[in-house]
Amino acid sequence: MSFSLLNDDTPIDPDDELLVAYVDGELDNSSRSEVEDRLLADDSFRTRLQELQRGWDMLDDFPDAAPSERLVESTLELVVADLVKGNPRPKQSFEKWRLPVLVSFLCLLAATLTLTVIYFVRDRGYRQELADLAIAESLDSYFYGHDLQLMRDLSLNESWTKMALAMKEIGDFTLTPVTIASVSIDQRESAIESLSLARRSQLDAKWNRFVRLNPADQARIRQTATAVQADPNSKQLLETMQLYAAWRETLSNELRDRIESSDISIRRDAIKEAIDLTQLAMSKRSGVKLSDETIERIGFALRRILQQRIADRDDSTLRLMGRLNSVTDKERADWIAIGAMMVSEWGRSGGRPPITRPFGERPTFERVNPLTNDELAMIELMLTDDDREVLNIVAGDPRDPMIESLTLRTWAEETVRRKIWFRPNESPKLSERYEQLDDHSREIIDLLSPNEFLERLTRPPRR
Amino acid sequence: MRYQQSDPDVRLMLRVRDDDAGAFEELVRRYEARLVRLMHTIGPSHQLAEDLTQEIFLRVYRARKTYTPGAKFSTWLFTIAGNVARNSARSLSRRHEVSEIDAPQGDDGSGAGQLLAQSAMDASGLMPARLIEGNERAEIVRRAVESLSERQRVALMLSRFENLSYAEIAEAMQLTQKAVKSLLSRARVNLKEILQPYYDDGLVPDEFQREEEIG
Numbered sequence: 001m002s003f004s005l006l007n008d009d010t011p012i013d014p015d016d017e018l019l020v021a022y023v024d025g026e027l028d029n030s031s032r033s034e035v036e037d038r039l040l041a042d043d044s045f046r047t048r049l050q051e052l053q054r055g056w057d058m059l060d061d062f063p064d065a066a067p068s069e070r071l072v073e074s075t076l077e078l079v080v081a082d083l084v085k086g087n088p089r090p091k092q093s094f095e096k097w098r099l100p101v102l103v104s105f106l107c108l109l110a111a112t113l114t115l116t117v118i119y120f121v122r123d124r125g126y127r128q129e130l131a132d133l134a135i136a137e138s139l140d141s142y143f144y145g146h147d148l149q150l151m152r153d154l155s156l157n158e159s160w161t162k163m164a165l166a167m168k169e170i171g172d173f174t175l176t177p178v179t180i181a182s183v184s185i186d187q188r189e190s191a192i193e194s195l196s197l198a199r200r201s202q203l204d205a206k207w208n209r210f211v212r213l214n215p216a217d218q219a220r221i222r223q224t225a226t227a228v229q230a231d232p233n234s235k236q237l238l239e240t241m242q243l244y245a246a247w248r249e250t251l252s253n254e255l256r257d258r259i260e261s262s263d264i265s266i267r268r269d270a271i272k273e274a275i276d277l278t279q280l281a282m283s284k285r286s287g288v289k290l291s292d293e294t295i296e297r298i299g300f301a302l303r304r305i306l307q308q309r310i311a312d313r314d315d316s317t318l319r320l321m322g323r324l325n326s327v328t329d330k331e332r333a334d335w336i337a338i339g340a341m342m343v344s345e346w347g348r349s350g351g352r353p354p355i356t357r358p359f360g361e362r363p364t365f366e367r368v369n370p371l372t373n374d375e376l377a378m379i380e381l382m383l384t385d386d387d388r389e390v391l392n393i394v395a396g397d398p399r400d401p402m403i404e405s406l407t408l409r410t411w412a413e414e415t416v417r418r419k420i421w422f423r424p425n426e427s428p429k430l431s432e433r434y435e436q437l438d439d440h441s442r443e444i445i446d447l448l449s450p451n452e453f454l455e456r457l458t459r460p461p462r463r
Numbered sequence: 464m465r466y467q468q469s470d471p472d473v474r475l476m477l478r479v480r481d482d483d484a485g486a487f488e489e490l491v492r493r494y495e496a497r498l499v500r501l502m503h504t505i506g507p508s509h510q511l512a513e514d515l516t517q518e519i520f521l522r523v524y525r526a527r528k529t530y531t532p533g534a535k536f537s538t539w540l541f542t543i544a545g546n547v548a549r550n551s552a553r554s555l556s557r558r559h560e561v562s563e564i565d566a567p568q569g570d571d572g573s574g575a576g577q578l579l580a581q582s583a584m585d586a587s588g589l590m591p592a593r594l595i596e597g598n599e600r601a602e603i604v605r606r607a608v609e610s611l612s613e614r615q616r617v618a619l620m621l622s623r624f625e626n627l628s629y630a631e632i633a634e635a636m637q638l639t640q641k642a643v644k645s646l647l648s649r650a651r652v653n654l655k656e657i658l659q660p661y662y663d664d665g666l667v668p669d670e671f672q673r674e675e676e677i678g
Contacts, residue, residue: 005656006649008612017648024622024647026629054662055655059623062608063601065500067513072491075517079487079524 019049023056130188132218134181135225136210137203138238143217144248145241146224147260148231150267155233155240159275162396163282164243169393170282170289173246175239176202250278279394283407286394287414288436294387298415301382302338305375316368339416340368342409376408433457472536480527487527491520494540497625501544504608505617507552515551519544534634541621541635600661607657615650618643 006012021027022035039046068074135142145151154160167173180203183191195203210218231237248256251274258270290298309317320340324333371379383391395404434457437445445456472493478486498519502512522543533539608616617636621627629640629647636643 005610005653008614008646008649010649012645012648012652016652017644020648020651021644024629026644051655051659052651055658056623056651058600058604058654058658058662059608059619061601061604062624063598063605065496065503065512067496067499067516071495071499071513071516072488075491075495075520076484076488078517078521082521082525 015045015048016052019045019052023049023053127185130180130185132210132222133188133192133203133207135221136206137178137180138176138225138242139206139210139221140245141238141241142221142224142228144245146220148224148227148237150260151237151240151244153267154244154271155236157271159396160271162393163275163278164240164247166279166282166393167243167247170286170390173243175242178238247274247278250281279400279403280406283394283403284410286390286407287410289390290387290411290414294384294411295415295418297382297384297387298379298411299419301379302341302412302415303334305341305371305378306334306338308375309369314369320368335416335419337368339420341371342413342416371409371412373405376405376412379408379412380404430454430457470532470535473532476523476527476530476536477532479524480530482527487524490523490536494537498540498544500624501541501620502548504605504620505545505548505613507548507555511551515544515547518551519547522547535627535631537625538627538631538635541625541627542637545617545636603661604658607654610657611650611653614638615646615653618646619650619654622647 018027018031018035022032027035039049168175179195179199180188180191192200192203210221213221228234228237228241248259251259255270255274255277258266259274261267261270306317310321317337320337321333324336328336380388380391391404391407392399394407434442434445445453448456472490475486475490479490495516498516499512502515502519503509506512506515519540523540526543530539608619611619614636618632621632621635622629627635629643632638632643632647633640638646
């Protein structure tokens with residue numbers, strides 16, 4: 001005997017299916033009645049039902065399960081242990097998401113690392129720029145003052161030190177304050193923000209100059225800056241470099257080359273020569289700085305000098321005064337006579353006469369004696385303490401007699417220039433007048449319209 | 464709500480949902496033996512029947528907070544039981560730990576004859592013509608059931624021993640009622656074919672034994 005079982009896909013006899021549904025009570029009333037009618041009429045159908053039912057009935061012998069006696073107890077213990085261990089669902093959930101979470105974490109970590117590296121590189125570049133900005137702030141100083149030995153020599157040179165002081169007091173030179181380099185890199189950003197617009201613009205111009213330099217020059221300048229920072233007197237050294245950078249601009253190329261020569265003797269002589277030239281220039285330039293009060297004081301002294309000469313029966317002075325009195329009033333005659341003392345000085349010094357012809361035709365005046373040292377001393381006596389301080393700065397302390405004499409004569413000339421009652425033909429150029437204005441006046445005049453600007457600059461000089 | 468009112472097990476489960484340990488213990492006691500029997504039949508191994516039963520109760524307890532009475536409690540429970548049995552069979556299959564003697568037969572029932580012959584040999588030693596009685600008959604019936612396909616076995620167990628209707632079996636097995644009807648019809652026909660030699664004559668046919676031994 002052999003048989004094969006019906007698997008889940010094997011077609012089933014409709015009668016078997018009907019009979020199974022019948023014995024399972026799954027037929028509706030009409031179907032059940034039809035089945036029962038057939039069972040009564042059809043022997044084979046009835047036999048088939050009995051066979052199916054007998055097989056089903058044998059399941060009564062299906063062995064009962066006999067679970068262990070402790071199954072209930074151990075099941076409850078298992079549940080309690082599961083409760084104590086905690087809800088495993090989150091763990092399963094974590095297991096499910098562990099890989100995506102891990103991958104996400106790694107991606108996040110990689111992104112963070114990348115951003116950190118980028119930030120670090122950018123920050124490093126930015127910090128380097130901030131460091132370079134401090135160098136660019138004193139670009140001229142580092143660029144022209146790279147010979148630190150020369151700078152140290154100058155700072156120890158007494159004549160140069162005096163001249164430098166005069167440059168700051170008399171000349172137009174002003175030390176640019178070091179703002180960026182004086183603070184740490186972290187504070188430089190806020191230091192830049194605190195700068196005025198003008199200072200920021202200057203700094204920007206210097207930065208652009210620095211950036212345009214070739215890398216070799218930039219490296220050299222950085223080296224110089226590092227060396228200056230390492231110097232015990234770095235502040236004084238940097239100030240010397242700044243002064244030198246401005247000073248060398250006033251010198252001829254030939255003189256600059258000699259000063260920056262590697263030959264010590266050539267350098268020493270050139271420095272002395274350049275200092276003398278600068279002092280002379282400042283001596284002459286110092287006249288324009290004189291106040292009206294000083295001019296009045298010097299004018300008073302000059303008139304006393306003239307009166308003294310007349311009282312002393314100085315021939316040349318008397319002859320000049322006699323001729324002048326016949327052609328003009330006494331006030332004018334006095335100043336022309338005083339001016340004649342200056343003419344003598346101009347002729348001697350080779351300088352340009354500041355006073356043009358007072359009349360339409362060339363006068364044929366006799367020469368008058370120039371101011372003597374005693375007369376200069378009389379002028380000096382009339383000076384205020386502030387004026388004497390200026391004289392000390394120009395001529396040095398103790399004063400250089402030659403520079404002192406030259407300066408006093410310059411001031412006397414300036415007095416005559418301002419006191420003369422006619423407008424000189426050769427008035428100062430507009431640019432010179434503009435340069436002579438103080439900072440405050442410049443700020444005011446800069447804001448005027450072009451016509452007002454011209455009118456203001458062409459006003460008659462102060463009397 | 465219908466089941467909540469009519470099914471006492473649903474009411475117990477609702478108390479379990481409210482963390483009533485006593486209600487859970489009562490449910491375990493009510494269903495323990497039935498689930499063990501079911502796991503013996505549809506599970507991958509007899510040795511695992513009790514472990515799987517515990518796993519079913521553990522799942523029930525873990526799912527207590529999300530339980531909503533939508534059907535008879537037994538339907539819901541046997542759905543979980545079917546899932547546990549299937550998952551266990553898959554796990555064992557992956558680990559190649561399924562014992563041949565305990566493994567359920569394939570759907571085509573090709574091993575049924577060999578299984579029954581072996582059962583008869585086990586039961587009667589070297590005397591195939593011996594009358595089969597008592598426990599020996601129970602073993603023959605058990606082997607006959609195990610020779611059915613998995614789905615036929617589950618449907619048979621739920622219908623014959625758990626008294627579930629076709630609709631409830633369909634819900635537990637996630638099938639249509641028509642499919643359940645067909646499964647049960649095939650199961651009955653197969654049982655008739657397998658067991659008829661025994662209830663007709665009470666003997667294991669010699670031809671059958673030889674054929675299966677050769678086959």
